[in-house]
Amino acid sequence: MSKVSERKESGETERMCIACRTVAPAKSLLRFVRANDGEVLFDAKASAPGRGAYLCADAACLSVAAKRGHFARAFEAPVVFDAQALAIQVKATLMKRAEENLGLAFKVGQCVPGRTKALLQVPTGNCLAIVIAEDLTENSVREIGEMTVPVLPGPDKAKMGHALGRGETGVVALLKGRISEQVMCDLQRSRRV
Ligand SMILES: [Zn+2]
Numbered sequence: 001m002s003k004v005s006e007r008k009e010s011g012e013t014e015r016m017c018i019a020c021r022t023v024a025p026a027k028s029l030l031r032f033v034r035a036n037d038g039e040v041l042f043d044a045k046a047s048a049p050g051r052g053a054y055l056c057a058d059a060a061c062l063s064v065a066a067k068r069g070h071f072a073r074a075f076e077a078p079v080v081f082d083a084q085a086l087a088i089q090v091k092a093t094l095m096k097r098a099e100e101n102l103g104l105a106f107k108v109g110q111c112v113p114g115r116t117k118a119l120l121q122v123p124t125g126n127c128l129a130i131v132i133a134e135d136l137t138e139n140s141v142r143e144i145g146e147m148t149v150p151v152l153p154g155p156d157k158a159k160m161g162h163a164l165g166r167g168e169t170g171v172v173a174l175l176k177g178r179i180s181e182q183v184m185c186d187l188q189r190s191r192r193v
Helices: 059-067 070-075 083-107 115-124 138-144 157-164 178-190
Strands: 014-016 023-025 029-034 040-042 052-056 111-113 127-133 151-154 171-175
Touching (some): 029 070, 052 070, 059 083, 083 111, 111 115, 115 138, 127 157, 127 178, 151 178
Antiparallel strands (some): 029 040, 111 171
């Protein structure tokens, strides 16, 4: 029996990955649409009209979908795409939006920058995740160590600082809230694409 269109109690819509057929909340997957000329496009907002094809946010599923013609089957039409270029586009789009939303989250108090202050948020129960700059040194990453919340790689220190309107920033805490949830969702999806 298909559970694809079932809604969980939380009201989360679920979709199936066209490659590995895993069913998961739609917002944890990547949605793609087919342009009129057949080009497969990443639908970052998951709101483009027409049929969508969903994939796990994982390079492996993208590669399987490319090799086995899953996109053409899902859209029931010929498609044009370059799997590698598509992966790069997905990653860049998610990272760019995460940067923009980090700035917004900071403005509304859903983001605490700076390692010491950020890590103090973890035990409060109000912290969703810790974001660390992708170019943070290995030593610093090791010092942060295991956390009771997810630790997600983000943009580099310069970009993270720029997004927050301050100098280079290596560590931020995301506090509970709608915007920081979006940042977390985008960073989680971008890490394995
Ligand atoms: Zn999959």
